[in-house]
Amino acid sequence: MKKHNFYAGPSILPQETIKSTAEAVLNFAGTGLSLLEVSHRGKEFQAVMDETTALFKELLDVPAGYEVVFLGGGASLQFCMVPFNILNKKAAYLNTGVWATKAQKEAKLFGEVVEVASSKDKNFCYIPKNYTVPADADYFHITTNNTIYGTELHKDPEVSVPLVADMSSDIFSRPIDISKYSIIYGGAQKNLAPAGVTFAIVKQDALGKVERAIPTMLDYRTHIDKGSMFNTPPCVAVFGALQTLRWLKAQGGVEEMMRRKVVKADILYSEIERNKLFKPTVTEVADRSYMNICFVMNEEYAELEKEFVEFATSKGMMGIKGHRSVGGFRASCYNALPVESVEALVAVMKEFEAKH
Numbered sequence: 610m611k612k613h614n615f616y617a618g619p620s621i622l623p624q625e626t627i628k629s630t631a632e633a634v635l636n637f638a639g640t641g642l643s644l645l646e647v648s649h650r651g652k653e654f655q656a657v658m659d660e661t662t663a664l665f666k667e668l669l670d671v672p673a674g675y676e677v678v679f680l681g682g683g684a685s686l687q688f689c690m691v692p693f694n695i696l697n698k699k700a701a702y703l704n705t706g707v708w709a710t711k712a713q714k715e716a717k718l719f720g721e722v723v724e725v726a727s728s729k730d731k732n733f734c735y736i737p738k739n740y741t742v743p744a745d746a747d748y749f750h751i752t753t754n755n756t757i758y759g760t761e762l763h764k765d766p767e768v769s770v771p772l773v774a775d776m777s778s779d780i781f782s783r784p785i786d787i788s789k790y791s792i793i794y795g796g797a798q799k800n801l802a803p804a805g806v807t808f809a810i811v812k813q814d815a816l817g818k819v820e821r822a823i824p825t826m827l828d829y830r831t832h833i834d835k836g837s838m839f840n841t842p843p844c845v846a847v848f849g850a851l852q853t854l855r856w857l858k859a860q861g862g863v864e865e866m867m868r869r870k871v872v873k874a875d876i877l878y879s880e881i882e883r884n885k886l887f888k889p890t891v892t893e894v895a896d897r898s899y900m901n902i903c904f905v906m907n908e909e910y911a912e913l914e915k916e917f918v919e920f921a922t923s924k925g926m927m928g929i930k931g932h933r934s935v936g937g938f939r940a941s942c943y944n945a946l947p948v949e950s951v952e953a954l955v956a957v958m959k960e961f962e963a964k965h
C-alpha cells in the first residue's frame with residue numbers, strides 16, 4: 610500500500626533528496642567513502658556547503674548585506690541566540706502559539722519584552738490583529754507559520770521596526786521580502802532537510818550593536834566569518850538540504866511552491882467544510898495555514914475521533930493525528946507532498962463519511 614506522509618516534522622522530503630542522500634551514505638561524491646565518515650574539511654564537503662549556501666540565497670533572493678548560516682541546536686536555540694545577538698533594550702513579540710511563547714521566554718533573559726498581542730484566549734486558533742508595536746523596539750518577532758495550531762501569517766505585518774521571524778515550517782513555501790527582516794531562522798526538518806540543521810538568514814548590519822559579551826558559538830559573526838564551518842557542521846543534514854534545494858529549483862522555485870500549496874490547501878479545506886463529520890479548527894479563513902491543516906470531528910461525531918485516525922492510518926495516511934494541545938487531526942502539506950496525497954486523504958474522508 611502506498612503511504613502518504615502527513616507528519617508535521619520531521620516530515621516528507623522529495624524522493625530525490627532521500628535517494629541521493631542514501632547514495633552518498635554509500636559512496637560520497639565518488640570518494641569510495643561514506644558521507645558519514647569523511648572530513649568536513651575535505652574539498653568534497655566544502656563544495657556541498659558552498660553550493661547549499663549559494664542556492665539557499667538564490668532561491669530566496671537574499672539581498673546583499675545578508676548572510677545565510679547553517680547551525681546546530683534547532684529553532685529552539687535560536688529563541689535565545691536572536692536576543693543574545695540583537696536585543697539591546699526592548700523587543701516586541703507576537704504570541705501565536707507554543708513556539709512563539711518559548712521564543713518570548715528566552716528573550717526576557719536579555720531585556721524588556723513587550724507582548725503586543727496574543728491569541729492564547731482562544732487556544733491560538735487565530736492571528737491577532739490591530740496591535741501596536743513600540744517604535745523603540747529593537748525588533749518585532751513573529752512566527753510566520755504556527756505548526757501546532759495551523760495558523761499562518763500570509764503577509765508581513767506593517768510595522769516600523771525590523772522583523773525577526775521563526776519560519777521553521779513555511780520557509781521556501783513562498784517568496785519573502787527579506788529586506789524587512791533582521792533575522793529569519795528555522796529548524797530545517799519541516800520543509801527542507803532531515804533533522805539536525807538550523808538555518809539563519811542574518812542582516813549583517815543588525816549585528817555588533819549589543820554591549821554584552823556573546824559566547825563564541827552563540828555569536829552569528831563566528832559562523833558568518835567561517836562560512837558555517839567554525840566547528841563540525843551537521844554534514845548529512847546539510848547534504849540533504851542541498852538535494853532539496855536542487856529539487857526546488859528544478860520545480861520552479863518558491864513561486865511554484867506557493868502556487869502548489871494553495872491548490873493543495875484549497876482541496877483539503879473544501880472537503881473539511883463540506884464533509885458532515887469534520888470542521889476546521891481555524892475559523893478565520895485568512896489565518897489558515899497552507900502547511901499544517903488542522904481539523905476536528907463535528908460535535909455530534911466527536912466519539913469517532915479515534916476511529917477516524919485508525920481508519921485513515923489503515924489506508925496509508927501517516928501522521929494525521931493532531932498535536933496533543935489541539936486534538937483532532939493535522940495534515941501537514943509541506944512542499945514535497947504531492948497533490949495526489951491530498952486527494953487520497955479526501956477520498957478517505959469521503960469513505961469514512963459514507964460509513965457513518
Ligand SMILES: *Cc1c(COP(=O)(O)O)cnc(C)c1O
Nearest residue numbers: 683684685708756775777778796
Ligand atoms: C518545529 C518548530 C520549532 C522547534 O524546532 P526545533 O528545531 O525542534 O527546535 C520551532 N518553531 C516552529 C514554528 C516549529 O515548527
